[in-house]
Amino acid sequence: MNQERAIGIGRAPQNTRDAARKMLWIGIWLIFLSTPLNALLDGRYSAAGQALGWTGLIVFVGLYLVMVFRNTSRTLAPPVIHTTLAALGVIAIGLNLALGSPWLVLFVYVAVNCGAVLSLRRATWGILGATALMCLLSLRADDPPGLVGPLLVPALLGGFAMTGVRQLIRTTVELKEARATVAQLAANEERLRMARDLHDLLGHSLSLITLKSELAGRMLPDHPGQAAAQVADIEQVSREALTDVREAVTGYRRPTLPGELAGARTALAAAGITADVPADVPEDCRTGDLDEDQEAALAWALREGITNVVRHSAARHCTVTLSSRQTLDGRRLELMVRDDGRNAVAGPHGNGLTGLAERLATAGGTLDTRAGPGFTLTARVPLGSGA
Template sequence: MNDTDGTERDHPLHSFGQPVRDRRQLLTKALWIGIWLVFLASPVRDLVESERSGVATALGWLGLAAFVVCYLSVVFRYTAKVLDWRVVRWSLAALLALAVVLSFAFGTAWLGLFVYVAVSAGAVLPMGQAMWVIPAVTGVMVAVGLRTDSLGDLLGSLAVLTLLVGFAMTGVRQLVRTTIQLRQARATVAQLAANEERLRLARDLHDLLGHSLSLITLKSELAGRMLPDHPDKAAQQVADIEQVSRQALVDVREAVSGYRRRTLAGELAGARTALAAAGVEADVPLEAPAELPGEEGEAALAWALREAVTNVVRHSGARRCTVAFSSRQTLDGPIVELSVEDDGGGGSGAAQGNGLTGLAERLAAVGGVLETGPAGRRGFRLAARVPRGQGAAGDREASALGSST
């Protein structure tokens, strides 16, 4: 976990309304909530300085203690999530009843208790309910205070303060819950990103190992057939197997590290080797087309070529395979198309396997499309199209401009 996450977790607003996990959070939360206890100064001073009987003073301390305990239990436990609304409603009712009784019994100095009732309502009630409960609490406070104070004095002091503090608490509560939702959303996004990376890795490993292992299998069979009569040719096949296996190991390491990028030039050479090893007559261009669709588009076409050739070698039973590139203008803009066509019996392409499904996802990620289907009476054709962006051409033009200047 990074330092930023730790800072956010320790911030009072982030721990406010959350279950306490350690002593530090308990102290932080107590300090944050204890700030509001400043309004108890008037009742405490009244109990200390006023001349009352011992019984009245004891009842006053007992009532004040019960009020504080009820208030703290509400704001400590129910700010972020309410599991039992009956407990919350009874607690708020008890707070209001204690505030009314204590204010009637001991006078104006105790009207500040209504501020705590408004704070509790703003902290735990939904916004729709808090919007009318807080004014109602303020109205009760004004009605109780009219016994000893004038309406103007009450409205100009405690009434306004009770409204402002109560509604401010609704804002704090909304901020707390929004923060919790954002944290949960961030965790969800991280989980989705991890799932997407696992999907990418699975797709890459399928494409890499499917091609390489098919080629190793073919060359192993060839080496086995050549070994009795042509040991020198068999040794060459074994050397090719070693080279392919080493390259497969490199590809897997790069795929796991996330740094590999396939190129059309490399895949064209690999396609010629794989088709020749499988005994398929190959019509494959010697070079990649001059107009490439940028790095991402080229990588997508390279994966398409690898997957298509792998399917030809493994499933088609073809005698001939043709690879071709074309570049043309469409209604959606210029595109580069790769087509791989064979004369085997590879199927109609209606039911796509994992390889073609992953390939379609790769192409879609760069704005391309994949088409598969029969070619003539007996063949199979794969066509991959990607937009021809300004990628490589733009880089070459920028390099030329930089050289000329």
């Protein structure tokens, strides 16, 4: 993930710094243009040759950078791609015919560009075609093998390597889009579930309240006693509905261990902290052995521990373990959050840890903390018969 962030794989630059970093990664390979550059600087060409060489080199490099830089994050239109590739090929051929063999290296960049912007099938033909043209034009030199030999591997390897990089970028973009789609579908499913729950909870109660209210209104002038009974029923139904809604809302707000484990990985990665977090609750301590309050208490402990690591620890590595332990008091599910931070100090608990200890005590669990080296938070709740 850090490497993806560093070179911007699969995303357009977000600011000037990202653009400069990405241009550096792409432009560093222009170092192989030293051969034609030296030819321009050593005075072997006439004034017209100098002008042609500098103009052609600047236009070639500009087109190359635009194609690779823009097309890796946002695909250009096919006519633009084909026209630019044709222009690169024409410049490479023209400079080789006019100025000689030092410009054969341009075909390496043509091959790399083909691999970066074309589909796999077309890129294969483009890479092979650029390499063949390079070999053909090298025959004009006194020592063709000596000139074209060192360029064959960069042309072929660079071109086909770029096809892999392009596929990696496309796969990364598709993966991000798929993750966003999954998240949206999960949110939609959660909204539908909440709507169904609220309908099941309140539909019958509100209908009954409406009917009894109408009935009480009709009874009120002539039968006040019966109307009062209907009002009492309305009050009872309303209280029951309120209790059901409160229980439902509590269930929605109650954190779960799998959800908090996923959140911990995301939070630590966003903070640049190397994380060692289990993917799920171990098989031998599934939540079937926990009641909802105990699981919620452990989930809150994990959230509080990760929050402290991200905000206060200045840690570089954090480890989360979740295991079942047999103690003298019975089986315990133990959650441990340990970091290598430098800001851990021993002392009284803050408000967050104090509230967490009280929440765990309500669920029959315990909270232990230890500072140095780093900071370790350990929360335990009973499992099975010990609950």
